[in-house]
Amino acid sequence: MLEIGSIVGGKYKVLSVIGQGGMSTVYLAMNERANKPWAIKEVRKDAVANYQTVRQSLITETDLLKELSHPFLPSIVDVIDEDGGFLIVMDYIEGNTLEKALKHMGAQPQEYVIEWGIQLCEVLEYLHTRKTPIIYRDLKPGNIMLRPNGTITLIDFGIAREYKEAKAGDTSYLGTRGYAAPEQFGGMGQTDARTDIFCLGATLYHLVTGHNPSEPPYEFYPIRYWNQQLSPGLEYIISKCVQSNPDDRYNSCAEVMYDLQNYRELEKGYKKEAKISVLIFAAIIVLSLFTATLSVNFQIKSRKLANAYYQHYIAEAKGTADESEAANLYAKAIAEKPTDVDGYFELIDNLLLADDILSKEEDEELRKILISPVGKTTVEGALSTNKQAYSEVAYRLGIAYFYCYDDVGNKQLAAKWFQIVNDNGGLSKDKQERAFRLGKICQYYSSIGTEFKSGDKVISYREYWDDLVAISDGNIAEVDNPTTALVIYREVAAQIYNNAAKFIEAGVTYDEMSKEMDTLLAHIDEDILTRYDLTNSTKELVSKTQRNFTAAKQALDQVGK
Structure with a gap:
């Protein structure tokens, strides 16, 4: 067993035992450099008879968790494979x-x-x-x-x-x-x-x-x-x-x-009624199989009926002021045509991001919709069968989580969606490149300018700036839409406002930042204001973005040339 007070991996001080099982012991430890608690799971060779099998299962555990991102899963920050045993450093879960x-x-x-x-x-x-x-x-x-x-x-x-x-x-x-x-x-x-x-x-x-x-x-x-x-x-x-x-x-x-x-x-x-419904449905299917013509006609009518319901639910959702009812109607529409991107886009634009903020409650509503059953799979499972549609929806959701979640953005939640885009492809070159860059930022965002959780590596603000510039390049309003362009521009302004001194320290010049802001303000004038008939909410977003740049310029001037 690890000794209380000992230093593991040169950086983790073991504080106490917090759990013990047949194969492993879990310790509370502190990374003294980062002043943050972690849990260390230890399996020693002398504690199990089939150590190599167990060790392989631990390698499997770490490999799997490194690729996952979910609020109900822990994250792995370090793995130490020693002669005496195997150690996994992970999130300390209070409770x-x-x-x-x-x-x-x-x-x-x-x-x-x-x-x-x-x-x-x-x-x-x-x-x-x-x-x-x-x-x-x-x-x-x-x-x-x-x-x-x-x-x-x-x-x-x-x-x-x-x-x-x-x-x-x-x-x-x-x-x-x-x-x-x-x-x-x-x-x-x-x-x-x-x-x-x-x-x-x-x-x-x-x-x-x-x-x-x-x-x-x-x-x-x-x-x-x-x-x-x-x-x-x-x-x-x-x-x-x-x-x-x-x-x-x-x-x-x-x-x-x-x-x-x-x-x-x-x-x-309820179960009796459901059983009767299933029997009736089965009887209809049997009757429809008597002739090929009847079967084809049935399929055509079914598709027409599904499309009619789909359009009806979308129209009803747009017409109701009750957000809960609107979410229910959008869910019904998506269930009718789970591989059609329009239903998802209507949900995102007209409900989830109607106020340019993806709230925690809206996030929960979205999760419920995506895991709702459709046939033998889920809504997201059905969507994933159409790689093009899956990429398009994932891109929009990635943008929403990255910039708009809880009004500040959540890079960890966005990571999953950009990974889906990168895995499936199918989008325009500009969108694919943007998804790649945003996914990259998601991976290192929490460690920019500081050591990684394990205390080993530093991410440069120079690298971060280069990625920000690449993400905001081009006519985003044309490639995506004006709203996406504006939230990306706001992110650049916010980062300059918050980190101008750190950017300069990393080698990004005053002139580079000033020129980038002028370029993006020009995009707002030329790509958005002069080409689109904007809604009141988008006009307000334009005003907010312009105010963000004014504040960013003032912050940059305070740092000085």
């Missing part, structure tokens, strides 16, 4: 595991469990819908941290794996018995998203009943066997999740999330 909550308080309130379940569905769906899907495989209360603000963080990716479509089965069978799905122990093909759904059901079962599935009686009794006050709807959801046959479970976490959000509707009458 306790749900395992501790069970140990100290027993079964958790149903409403809490449902809310945690919804959050778990969101993060699992995020993992499952990556370009190469990631199967977590070890969901249990001990791997879920509950933060003081009530949100969860999924930890310990040691046995997660990327889903390989051509593989017949997993190469190793790992998991926690009781929570792990039958296919995790061989003989049922490789694990997939439905494996995590089983683990989710087992976890919710333990949380809401207080009965550990890895202890006697080793069975998933209906949850109301233990507590008659629990919801029949929640009982149905958990029961469907923990079916032994993967085909009998939910197909996606988006489906589970939808039912958790509507668990009170899952009563006997």
Whole structure:
């Protein structure tokens, strides 16, 4: 074990033990240079019999987490592979595991469990819908941290794996018995998203009943066997999740999330009505297959009907002043045509960015829409089948998160969307280049001018300035739209206002910054004001941007030539 007070990796001082399991110990440590706490997870060679297997799983964990960005996931800042063991330095997550909550308080309130379940569905769906899907495989209360603000963080990716479509089965069978799905122990093909759904059901079962599935009686009794006050709807959801046959479970976490959000509707009458609806639908399909002509006519009418509904929902959304109702209508429109970019653009322009700010509440609404079920996948899953459309929507969302989230922008949340653009391509040369530069800034933004979290490297303000200039180059209003151009220009003004002295210290001259501001102000006059019939909100954004440049020029003059 690491000694309390020792220095690890030349920079992390070990303060205390904060967690211990069968294979690893987790310490609280402080990077004394950065004066910031971190968690260090240690696995020693002498602590496990199959160390090389465990070490490989840890390498997998770090490799996976480095590529992920989600509010419910931790980030990796350093990896130390020593002769005596393997160390992972990651975000220190304040709070306790749900395992501790069970140990100290027993079964958790149903409403809490449902809310945690919804959050778990969101993060699992995020993992499952990556370009190469990631199967977590070890969901249990001990791997879920509950933060003081009530949100969860999924930890310990040691046995997660990327889903390989051509593989017949997993190469190793790992998991926690009781929570792990039958296919995790061989003989049922490789694990997939439905494996995590089983683990989710087992976890919710333990949380809401207080009965550990890895202890006697080793069975998933209906949850109301233990507590008659629990919801029949929640009982149905958990029961469907923990079916032994993967085909009998939910197909996606988006489906589970939808039912958790509507668990009170899952009563006997509701399920009976749904079953009847399915039978009626099946009968219609059978009848439509009698002749090829009827089938073709049915498909044409279905497309026309879907398009009619789509147009109706868009028009209704534009006409309502109720933001919640508008969001619901846009969601319905997008569900009708999930690969059509217009629905997303209408949502972004007319609702999410109507005030040029993407609020936290609007971000949550967007997430709900993207993970809503469509057929056997989600809205985002369906959109991703059209690479061109996926890139276009991702570009717009990346811009929104980068510049407008919570009125200051969030580079971490923007990173995912620019990565999608870079992976899929298909946009104009200017947009692709802008997405690449913005994605690059997302990667190092929090460390510009300072050491990285690990204390190893410095990002220059010179490099940052060059990227800013490249991003704002050209006629953005023509390539994108006036609003995108203005928010990019505002970012340049804001960075000069806040960091003029640091830019100069890094070698960016007074004249360079002054000339760039004059160039961008000219773009506003020539590319926007003289060529577009602007709305009142865009006119106000122009005025704000011009005021930003006035303030930036004053700040630059104070620094001096």
